[in-house]
Amino acid sequence: MTSIAKPPVRHPGLQRNALGFTVRDYEGAMSTLCAGCGHDSVTAALVQSFWELSLPPHRAAKMSGIGCSSKTTAYFMKQSHGFNSVHGRMPSVTSGASAANRDLTYIGISGDGDSLSIGLGQLSHAIRRNVRMLYVIDNNGVYGLTKGQFSASADIGSTSKKGEANMQQPIDPVLLALSLGATFVARSFSGDKAQLVPILKAGLSHNGLALIDVISPCVTFNDHEGSTKSYKFTREHEVEISAADFVPLRREITAPDTDSEVSVVAMHDGSTVRFRKTADSYDPTDREQAYAHVRACQLRHEVATGLLFIDESGQDMHAMAKTTTQPLVDLPFADLCPGNAALQSLMEQYR
Structure with a gap:
């Protein structure tokens, strides 16, 4: 599509910023994601x-x-440069682009499947090189484009659309980044714009x-085994005259407006997720x-x-590699x- x-x-x-642009000037094409998808938030x-x-925008x-x-890069800043790479390879492509042109602002958009499965090694080395970029992982625990299989971030005990429970340990990108020495680590919720922005x-x-x-x-793949409103049950009992799917309209999930450190957010399937904000006394410069x-x-x-860790003394890839x-x-x-x-003079230095 x-x-x-x-x-x-x-x-x-509409209000304009210092460049004379409105918010609409930073938008892109219409989203083709499911209605209510957290990625649009x-x-x-x-x-x-x-x-x-x-x-x-033209410097991004x-x-x-x-x-x-990874589809969502089409939905913002249509005047910007862009590159949609192959599965899991965004970090290395961005590293190469940054090495060639350090003057651009790089925004990497990835998912838990893209970064924590096939792209895990790519992510690790981008962190190690400290490539100057904003690296956003839209984390929903499933492969949304291929019908909701578990991703590497799925929690133990979470069920698939067929009712199967995940029994494998999840990879937590925050703990991974802290272990690898990342200089900026944060986590937020798509429905909490006040914190995310x-x-x-x-x-x-x-x-x-x-x-x-x-x-x-993911608002689509929550129809578990045993539900009479599931895709599986409907297809087994209907008389199909054409191959078609219907994605039910669901409301966007948002965080409650509260001053409490813990926000309890209800998901569409009735489960809840507890989000804890950092306390005022929290020190984001202490990795341990x-x-x-x-x-x-x-x-x-x-x-x-919240902002979980930041090290402002770290050198980026250009400083470490002494690039031009x-x-x-x-x-x-x-x-x-x-x-x-x-070239021969350079090679003599390595002999």
Whole structure:
């Protein structure tokens, strides 16, 4: 399914940022995701973040892999550069693009299947290199494009659309990033825009890789075995005259407006998720405390949210590799290819 262009009509009274742009100027094509998908809420938060930061759209590059989440780069900043890579390879493609042109703002959008399964090694090395980019993981615990199989982030005991329970340990991207030495780690909920937007803005301003794990519920694959309203039951009892599916309309899941550190959010299937915000006394510069906090929340069956860790003293990939300060596209050909004599001189250093 191709994306649908949004009509250019906009209200003349829309507020403008420092660049003279309205929020509508940071939008993209119409979403083709399921109605109520949490990923669209993440997109809306991204649009708001770019607008508030007055980020020039033509100086940004949107990078993605494969999955429902990776489709969303079409839904914001249509004037930006972009590259939709193969499954799990977004981090390395972004690393290469950043090495060639450090002057762009890189936004990597991925999913739990794209980053924590086939792309796990790619994610790990992007963290190790501290590539300067905003790395957003839209985390819903399933493969949405291929009918809701468990992903590597599915919790033990969670059931699939067929009623099967997941028995494998999940990979927690926050704990993984902390273990690998990431310099910016955060987690939020797609339905909590008040928390998500500031975190995204902080990540966009960070000098290094800013990993943000966003819990983004899938509204389609929650029809468990035994339900008379499930796809399986309906197909077994209907007289089919044409092959068609219907995705039920569901309301967006949002967090309650509360000052409490713990928000209890009801999912469409009746289950609840407990999101714990960081306390005012929390120190996001203490990596060991961050790891202990996330693990303590897990043991209480809570999801730790907020800015969990940041190290502003870390060097990014360019500083560690001592790359040129000029984007490669601006260098003259003679500097990019200095000839055989220069190559032989370089090789002598490694003999």
